[in-house]
Amino acid sequence: MKWSEISIQTTNEAVEPISNILHEAGASGVVIEDPLELEKEREDQFGEIYQLDPLDYPDEGVIVKAYLPVNSFVAETTDGIIQSIKNLESYHIDIGKNVVKITEVQEEDWATAWKQYYNSVKISEKFTIVPSWEDYERVNTDELIIELDPGMAFGTGTHPTTVMCLQSLERYVKEGDHVVDVGTGSGVLSIGAALLGAKKVTALDLDEVAVKAAQENIELNQVQDIVSVSKNNLLDGIHEQVDVVVANILAEVILSFTDEVAQVVKPGGYFISSGIIGQKKDLVKSAVAGAGFEIEETLLMEDWVAIIGKKK
Template sequence: MKWSEISIQTTNEAIEAISNILHETGASGLVIEDPQDLITAKESPFGEIYELDPNDYPEEGVRIKAYLPVNSFLGETIEEIKQAINNLLIYDIDIGANEVMLSEVNEEEWATAWKKYYTPVKISKKITIKPTWEDYTPVSSDEIIIELDPGMAFGTGTHPTTVLSIQALEQYLKNNDMVIDVGSGSGVLSIASALLGAKEVFAYDLDDVAVKSTKENVKLNHLENQITAKQNNLLDHVNVKADIIVSNILAEIIVRFIGDAWENLKDGGLFITSGIIQNKKQLVKDKLMEQGFEIVAINEMEDWISIVAKKV
């Protein structure tokens, strides 16, 4: 079978949105080539355990690659992707150079090419994310291993927005907490919550591909009894009182359901938000405070922000 590799030159800010567009159009095996990784891999206090080749990375911006089956609809699919990316400008998302290139690869090449990017990575004091095909021996007795198959959805969980979210969960989540994950993607935040001690987790995503990916990764980690994944638009019609709501999506989306998050949190509950680019920090902070939230912490990694807010 023939596959077409679509390569998009864009910005760090647009990664989450373009990744979602690609998955909605049926792309597989997403790869993000961010030259910042060449620096942070060396500086990481958690010791990322893989070697990166600078030749694989763009000199400016970031490169997102995904794979589409070559069929009679490929041309239309590519045009849909291009149009959807251009439409991100409506939401003031910087799409950078927005250069789109195509190349053809064989199925055997596709099946192995993207796996070289994914090896076990320790992303917090306790949590290591391990691709299913890699062997890994925990280095400490309290290390938590998350099994993930990046081929099914949204990367390995090592993007700064995800790392910030997991670090916040590790710091604030208590045993037997109830958690809601809004925009679950691959389910990595839901899985982290359950493994950190959450009694029950509700994972919601509007994209049915993401819901399926969450369910598959939940099974890989044997957490079916703790995590419920459903297709849902943000917190519409959700009536659950949670101790923590976590959401790693675009700032423009976060501000749309701050009121619903307030209603679905217990008094004293925490709203952990990530996916916020630097220039949208004040927007999200102001909206949270307008709702009545108290800002507990603001954490930064590269150009990304995570805000922890408390319902008081």
């Protein structure tokens, strides 16, 4: 399906009435690009990283965008929008430059264009991540293939935090282990643990969309007999002693449940934690050690950290 993107460069004063005009013309929502966003201070609640590109914002005023389906009436509709915006001046509303641009967009581009940047990649001695739509020939008999269809909501399995977790699982998971994957997302770590010989893998995520995506990827890799996935808040309700807990989540979340991890992991078992930005490294190491783990390794990749602790 084709869509017509209408972009209006205007003023903050005119944003609300222009948004109303666009809604009445049939747009289901609007996008507002306001350079004041670059100056906002944001609360860092869960270790989020905000990186806004000034090039995405106008030098002057505000840009309001909306999308209309391309049909036989779209020219009339856009002409009506342009005239209605011009008429705002009669109500003494400053519409600024009022630069209007109209471009055509293919819906397919939004849904699938990202796939061209996602290719098979070897991320460790054993693991290769392969997109589900790509034909891939195994290079050697020891290679472990994880097929992944992340959709647009989850990573491709090649982010540094995921890579470090898979490399750590490769070193610490033994045949017959029980592994718990907290915040499973696409399910890539659970699949990796199963391929390494874990007897049982418990995949948990608070997000229902993640649970569905993980289940699909688990079935795609034919490890559903080993991996069970369910909606769950961290380790709530998990009382069974396990060999490995892996959590590729945010540092603030890791800090909030290290004691619960210590209760679940067997003596001699491992806690693999990642998703940690560099400046949080010492905080997480201290919390992991304080919960009763000896720090076995601290891995660094780009600006990210993974910490592996062994239960005393």
